[in-house]
Amino acid sequence: MGASRSTMAAKGDIGLIGLAVMGQNLILNMNDHGFTVVAYNRTTAKVDSFLANEAKGTNIIGAHSLEELVKNLKKPRRVMMLVKAGSAVDDFIDKLVPLLEKGDIIIDGGNSEYQDTDRRSKALEAKGLLYVGCGVSGGEDGARYGPSLMPGGNPAAWPALKPIFQSIAAKVGSEPCCDWVGEQGAGHFVKMVHNGIEYGDMQLICEAYHLMTGALGMSHDEMSAVFEDWNKGELDSFLIEITKDILKFKDTDGAPLVEKIKDYAGQKGTGKWTAISALDYGVPVTLIGESVFSRCLSSLFDERQKASQVLQGPNPTYKGKDTTYFNFKDKGNSGSPIQPWEEEGRRAT
Numbered sequence: 001m002g003a004s005r006s007t008m009a010a011k012g013d014i015g016l017i018g019l020a021v022m023g024q025n026l027i028l029n030m031n032d033h034g035f036t037v038v039a040y041n042r043t044t045a046k047v048d049s050f051l052a053n054e055a056k057g058t059n060i061i062g063a064h065s066l067e068e069l070v071k072n073l074k075k076p077r078r079v080m081m082l083v084k085a086g087s088a089v090d091d092f093i094d095k096l097v098p099l100l101e102k103g104d105i106i107i108d109g110g111n112s113e114y115q116d117t118d119r120r121s122k123a124l125e126a127k128g129l130l131y132v133g134c135g136v137s138g139g140e141d142g143a144r145y146g147p148s149l150m151p152g153g154n155p156a157a158w159p160a161l162k163p164i165f166q167s168i169a170a171k172v173g174s175e176p177c178c179d180w181v182g183e184q185g186a187g188h189f190v191k192m193v194h195n196g197i198e199y200g201d202m203q204l205i206c207e208a209y210h211l212m213t214g215a216l217g218m219s220h221d222e223m224s225a226v227f228e229d230w231n232k233g234e235l236d237s238f239l240i241e242i243t244k245d246i247l248k249f250k251d252t253d254g255a256p257l258v259e260k261i262k263d264y265a266g267q268k269g270t271g272k273w274t275a276i277s278a279l280d281y282g283v284p285v286t287l288i289g290e291s292v293f294s295r296c297l298s299s300l301f302d303e304r305q306k307a308s309q310v311l312q313g314p315n316p317t318y319k320g321k322d323t324t325y326f327n328f329k330d331k332g333n334s335g336s337p338i339q340p341w342e343e344e345g346r347r348a349t
Contacts, residue, residue, distance in 0.1 A: 030168055117152075
C-alpha cells in the first residue's frame, strides 16, 4: 500500500503536524516501526510533496485540513505538533480543541518553554483533554533513526503513547532512551536543561580551541588530532567527534574552513531559560550562565570589531610541551583543561 490522502475508516495511530525535516523524519521513523501516521502541514502543498517523494510507498496518510487529520485517527486520538515554539503552538491548540473529544491527546514536540507547557496542560485538563510536552533530542538523524524522547504532562496520556515513543526511540542495548519524566512541564524542563548542558559543552570546546590556538599555537590538524584522541576516552561524544571533523575540514583553497566562518553565535533560548531557572531555584550552574553570556557577546559583532581597534588583548605563550599538556589517558595525570569544567556541566543535571 502506498502513501495516500485519505481512508474510508479511521486507522491512523497518530497524527503529526509540521512537515519540516524533523517532522518528516519522525513520521518516517514511526512508519518504519509499524505505526500508521496521518501527516498535516499548514501549507498543504508540502503534504502532497511529502507523499509523492519521501513517503512514497509507505502507509503514511496525508491530510489537507485539521478536520481531515482528526477524522483519520483512531480513538483516543493522538496529535503531535512539531511547530515553532510560542504562539504557533497556542494557535494549533485552539484549532484542535473543537475537533477533539474527552480523553484525546495533544503532544507538543517542539522546544517550548516549560512554564508555557504547565499552563497549556492545566487549561486542557479542564476541558477533558490530555496534554504532553515532549522533548526531542538527536537532531534530524535522531528523529529518523532513533531520538531521545522526554515526555511529560498529563500521566493519563502515557499508556497510549508509550508503545509508539519507546518503539521509535534510540536504544542502549534493549533499553529505550525514553520514559515518562513527570507531570505538566516536566518533559520540556528536562529538555531545557539538556540543551543548557550542551551550551556548556560547546563553551568548553570553544575555550579549549582558544587555548590551543592562542597559547599553544597549534595548527588545525594538530587540534583535530587532540580532539580525536579525546573522543577515544571519557570525553567520547557527538560534539567532540564533529569538532575533530570541523577543525580538519579544508576549503577549496586548502585553508581551514572554520576560520572563514563569521564568529557570531545565535541561540534559540533554551540555554537562557536554563540559566534563568537556575537563578529562580538558587542552583549554581555558572558554566551554563557563562556560555549564554559568551553567545551574547559574540552577537555584538560590530562592537567587537570597533573595540579590537582600540583594545589590545594579551598574547600569552605556553612554554611547555603541548603533548604533555593534553595527555590525560592516565587518570592520575589529567592535564585536560576541559575535564573539570565538563564535570561541572554534568553536575548541572
